[in-house]
Amino acid sequence: MNTFINILGVLLFAFGIAVSIALHEFGHLLTAKAFGMKVTRYFIGFGPRIFSFRKGETEYGLKAIPAGGFCEITGMTALDDVHPDDRKRAFYNQKVWKRVVVLAAGSITHFILGFLILLVLAMSLGLPNNKDLPVLAEITPCVQDHTVGLTAPCQPGAPAPAKDAGLRAGDEVTAIAGKPISTWSEMLKVTRDLSGPTEFKVKRNGEDLALTVNVPKVTREVTDGKGGREVKEVGAIGVTWQQNFEYSPLAAVPASIAFTGDMFVNTWKGLMRFPERIPAVVKAIGGGERDLDTPISVVGASRLGGDAAERGLWAFFILMLAGLNFFVGVFNLLPLLPLDGGHIAVNLYERVRDWVRKLRGKPAGAPVNYMRLLPLTYVVIFIGGAITLLTVTADIVNPIRLQ
Numbered sequence: 001m002n003t004f005i006n007i008l009g010v011l012l013f014a015f016g017i018a019v020s021i022a023l024h025e026f027g028h029l030l031t032a033k034a035f036g037m038k039v040t041r042y043f044i045g046f047g048p049r050i051f052s053f054r055k056g057e058t059e060y061g062l063k064a065i066p067a068g069g070f071c072e073i074t075g076m077t078a079l080d081d082v083h084p085d086d087r088k089r090a091f092y093n094q095k096v097w098k099r100v101v102v103l104a105a106g107s108i109t110h111f112i113l114g115f116l117i118l119l120v121l122a123m124s125l126g127l128p129n130n131k132d133l134p135v136l137a138e139i140t141p142c143v144q145d146h147t148v149g150l151t152a153p154c155q156p157g158a159p160a161p162a163k164d165a166g167l168r169a170g171d172e173v174t175a176i177a178g179k180p181i182s183t184w185s186e187m188l189k190v191t192r193d194l195s196g197p198t199e200f201k202v203k204r205n206g207e208d209l210a211l212t213v214n215v216p217k218v219t220r221e222v223t224d225g226k227g228g229r230e231v232k233e234v235g236a237i238g239v240t241w242q243q244n245f246e247y248s249p250l251a252a253v254p255a256s257i258a259f260t261g262d263m264f265v266n267t268w269k270g271l272m273r274f275p276e277r278i279p280a281v282v283k284a285i286g287g288g289e290r291d292l293d294t295p296i297s298v299v300g301a302s303r304l305g306g307d308a309a310e311r312g313l314w315a316f317f318i319l320m321l322a323g324l325n326f327f328v329g330v331f332n333l334l335p336l337l338p339l340d341g342g343h344i345a346v347n348l349y350e351r352v353r354d355w356v357r358k359l360r361g362k363p364a365g366a367p368v369n370y371m372r373l374l375p376l377t378y379v380v381i382f383i384g385g386a387i388t389l390l391t392v393t394a395d396i397v398n399p400i401r402l403q
Contacts, residue, residue: 006309010302029042031105036089038073044062117325119256135184143159146219159214218233284394285398299391301320304320
């Protein structure tokens with residue numbers, strides 16, 4: 001049964017990727033048609049044609065290899081052979097801002113889709129506490145030694161520090177013993193060194209409160225800082241961490257916008273660190289331990305989706321789909337050919353160049369000769385293909401798996 005659910009999760013995630021690709025190309029299609037450009041073909045996939053149909057001047061279809069798609073717009077560059085009747089509708093004859101909108105529409109579609117996925121997640125399973133905020137999820141009835149069991153029924157005389165102090169679920173701890181606290185990790189570290197009555201400042205429904213918690217010492221198994229575990233006496237107050245935040249439909253909108261901003265920042269940081277993580281992928285292919293921070297392909301992402309489904313971690317599954325859309329959207333805007341961002345850069349360059357020439361009393365320059373940019377384009381394709389091959393290989397022979 002678990003294997004079946006895993007396979008189902010893999011297929012569902014792969015289907016989500018296919019839908020994202022289809023919508024990416026649909027973004028190009030929709031904006032191009034809205035501006036009166038001629039779109040001749042809209043296909044999902046590459047290779048042999050499975051089926052197609054024609055509606056108006058556009059052929060729509062599906063191809064055998066589900067590794068992308070394309071939207072063919074007449075006259076993408078001035079070098080294209082365009083029928084005289086179509087020249088006014090050719091892409092290169094449109095205003096620059098229209099061209100940029102059409103080129104960016106694929107990435108914008110990914111961003112909209114990612115946001116909508118987060119919005120649904122916020123209203124259903126909740127958004128993860130990705131900033132590690134010290135928000136309390138539950139006040140436990142007592143704290144006990146690890147030998148008794150953290151979830152075992154309370155033994156007679158077991159202390160209940162958080163409960164006795166009046167802490168409540170939803171409280172956000174802002175300071176402990178006068179020390180400002182901004183993350184759950186900080187709160188754990190500070191609390192473990194405490195003993196006796198201590199002031200905890202919390203924010204509750206917008207109000208700041210100061211509560212005195214009598215912190216007991218209990219024996220717990222904790223990390224020793226060297227990758228191992230040890231048993232020692234630590235301070236504990238009997239609370240659990242809020243891992244997810246659920247929102248009403250009204251509150252979900254600003255929460256999802258804020259979370260989207262965080263994902264953009266994290267996506268950009270991840271892209272900047274991408275080159276330095278490639279050696280770790282090569283090492284993993286050779287049998288080394290697979291670093292969780294290494295890049296993964298759609299194959300690896302789909303396998304993680306299967307693991308998440310098998311374990312019932314649907315919030316993680318959905319969050320991965322949102323993250324994939326943000327990554328593809330940002331990556332596609334990089335100013336490199338043949339990415340959409342490369343075409344945007346060329347069109348903006350032409351616009352700025354012609355504006356400067358106009359100030360100097362000169363006519364507009366000739367369109368950029370894409371043939372001269374082919375060597376650079378081939379280099380980008382080669383590097384991109386090599387990285388894809390590496391990550392796919394690593395995801396097959398030494399994949400990242402949920403523990």
